[in-house]
Amino acid sequence: MSTARTDSEQVELANTALYEAVERGDTVAMGRLWLDDPDTAVSCVHPGWPVLRGRSEVLRSYALIMASTDYIQFFLTDVEVSVAGDTALVTCTENILSGGPAEEEGELGPLVGQLVVATNAFRRVGDEWKVWCHHGSPVLAGRDEDEEDGEDGEPAA
Secondary structure, three states: OOOOOOHHHHHHHHHHHHHHHHHHOOHHHHHHHEOOEOOEOOEEEOOOOOOEEOHHHHHHHHHHHHHOOOEEEEEEEEEEEEEEOOEEEEEEEEEEEEEOOOOOOOOOOOEEEEEEEEEEEEEEEOOEEEEEEEEEEEOOOOOOHHHHEOOOOOEOO
């Protein structure tokens, strides 16, 4: 039995590592995860932010987020991985639980939940998959089956 992971499994692990680095506030790991190729620009769109282009801008944004967030945890759902040669695409839903500033020293602030849909693009570099692009968009409205569909199950006009 072979223990070698498929490309899809390796990409999913790299995707998970991205979120784990943010949870730990690990800027060194974040730097290792992102593509570092002078001929290929990376980009990132955090929910509500403008497009960030270039490795230094992207890594700076993550450092800022990690430094200003007391607590964050990602529960990834709806993860789909697609690999085409040396490029891969991951789509997922980020179910985010984060803590705001505490009112008293040593306490965790109020927890806030948020849903973000994300697309993460990866490039293969040697035997590793590196993040090339991240785009996160907030989910502002849910799909309510009763409101969306008419009585006959067809979409409402």
